[in-house]
Amino acid sequence: xxxxxxxxxxxxxxxxxxFLVEERGMVQLSTGDMLREARSSGTExxxxxxxxxxxxNLVTDEIVIGLIAEKLEQGAAGGxxxxxxxxxxxxxxxxxxxxxxxxxTLDAVIEMEVDDETLVxxxxxxxxxxxxxxxxxxxxxxxxxxxxxxVEYYKKTAPLIxxxxxxxxxxxxxxxxxxxxxxxxxxxxxx
Ligand code: ADP
Numbered sequence: 001x002x003x004x005x006x007x008x009x010x011x012x013x014x015x016x017x018x019f020l021v022e023e024r025g026m027v028q029l030s031t032g033d034m035l036r037e038a039r040s041s042g043t044e045x046x047x048x049x050x051x052x053x054x055x056x057n058l059v060t061d062e063i064v065i066g067l068i069a070e071k072l073e074q075g076a077a078g079g080x081x082x083x084x085x086x087x088x089x090x091x092x093x094x095x096x097x098x099x100x101x102x103x104x105t106l107d108a109v110i111e112m113e114v115d116d117e118t119l120v121x122x123x124x125x126x127x128x129x130x131x132x133x134x135x136x137x138x139x140x141x142x143x144x145x146x147x148x149x150x151v152e153y154y155k156k157t158a159p160l161i162x163x164x165x166x167x168x169x170x171x172x173x174x175x176x177x178x179x180x181x182x183x184x185x186x187x188x189x190x191x
């Protein structure tokens with residue numbers, strides 16, 4: 001089973017993906033994590049995307065589609081969870097093609113709904129907690145970048161809601177519920 005967790009930054013996609021990895025042996029593909037990894041290992045691509053990410057803008061479709069294509073090659077017996085990808089209609093089309101080439105299907109798209117002020121508060125809080133724990137906060141976890149990430153989300157990613165709705169595989173859940181309740185809603189959808 002292959003699924004997409006769709007929702008704005010801070011909606012809790014990564015947290016829920018973690019549960020699915022544990023419970024179902026799925027493989028999480030987070031383009032955000034892959035890009036951060038590329039940055040910290042200092043690859044040419046990582047250096048190229050660093051400033052774009054820190055500002056809160058989207059990196060090019062070509063780069064993220066390339067990253068995903070590479071991971072799909074490796075296969076996943078328990079299926080893939082796409083987290084933070086696709087984020088544009090072009091990425092959604094590319095994912096559809098990549099899966100079709102492998103004879104795979106996209107089985108569910110779960111939209112996690114959360115209001116903007118909660119998102120900003122969660123992300124700013126995540127940064128403060130990281131610092132309190134003696135870790136470094138993500139460079140894009142500040143209010144200015146979060147607001148830009150939200151605008152990017154509404155402009156470029158929210159159209160995917162209509163796209164997947166039209167394809168018949170979209171389900172919305174309340175991302176403001178307690179973590180365990182959200183976990184339960186996702187389990188119900190996936191069966
Ligand atoms: P969040 O969901 O909290 O914004 P992510 O870790 O998913 O965080 O993404 C961090 C940044 O990485 C994004 O703001 C963007 O710059 C880049 N990025 C991640 N995934 C994509 C994607 N699919 N397309 C374009 N840019 C992406």
